[in-house]
Amino acid sequence: MVTRESFHNSIKELEEKMKTMSDLAISSLENAFEAFKAKDVELALKVIEEDEVVDDLEIEINHFIIWLMAKEQPVARDLRRIIGALKISSEIERIADFGVNIAKSTIKIGNSHSLVNITSLEKMKDISVIMLQKGLHSFLDGDIKLAEEVGKLDDEVDDYSSEAYKTITGYLKEHPEETDQLVQLLLINRYLERTADHITNIAESAAYLIKGQMYDLNS
């Protein structure tokens, strides 16, 4: 059973890499939003720079998976697990990219001030961080309940997103002179909504592994 044990160790190593990647994506979102709130261009630049680490880690995971498949030739559930890891690491990379997008919008906003309310955007960010933790752990621990919770939280994010959209466009109609920065806020709203969608994809991959069939957690 040496092979089985070495496979088990490789899976553990793969999962550790995924956890690191998820932590980095959460830092990206948190720091980008902090930079956005504080109009901190330095911090925004740091988020953009550090995204390279996530990109490199995704490539590393891809190579690791190809090596693992060639070496162990996994079948059935093991194979589905590895393909799940491949898909999830690609989703996490995209989530970190949304942090980069928020950071870029922050830089575009620069020092311009606006009185528009951004509470809904902050809620979306907070919920997304919780969703990512739950989504990854539903995959790692095979916990279908966590995957379902992610689906419910995605609905909450969608509601906050509609609210943010109304608030920002309503404000824009009264303040066309603030168009440039308000458009950036609309984009940030979009990035956060998409972040939650990609996390929902992670939970769907987890549910697929657990239940052995495709789940649509958006419906």
Place this chain on the structure above:
Amino acid sequence: MVTRESFHNSIKELEEKMKTMSDLAISSLENAFEAFKAKDVELALKVIEEDEVVDDLEIEINHFIIWLMAKEQPVARDLRRIIGALKISSEIERIADFGVNIAKSTIKIGNSHSLVNITSLEKMKDISVIMLQKGLHSFLDGDIKLAEEVGKLDDEVDDYSSEAYKTITGYLKEHPEETDQLVQLLLINRYLERTADHITNIAESAAYLIKGQMYDLNS
């Protein structure tokens, strides 16, 4: 050499499915943009409905790949080819989703008229369709030149996107009463720019397979 031949046939079958999926994604983009230009809500609804076919095809490809890996246990270049197919089919599914997003924006715009110029948006759509054809064929035919062309076309799309952004926000400042529909145009601009990015990812997967190393065609 029965195994090798059966593997070769399976790969051909997989590639046919990818071509079908790519054709459907192109139809999604073309029809969505046609609906947008003509304010044709019926056609927009059709785009949204037909996306299910693309989603089902992605699931079918996923299952086919898992079956193929379990059956043939491919290694080295064969394995990289199959993982490339898995990644590319996921990108094509997302590209079709951008067609859906444009269709949804079209429905939100409804009958409201605007005099803002949308030439740059149409250019972006036209170039994206060419990019997708080149990107897929660079993978299927192992043609690195096509992959590099995709990278260059992506730069063109980015330029048109900046132009569209300036045109629309400039117009918005003068016409705040058109905020709702102009915001939808800004989102369509974003969807098209992202479409081109995802197609660039396809070309990068192709280049990875051809050259055996990661390429960043965005830089």
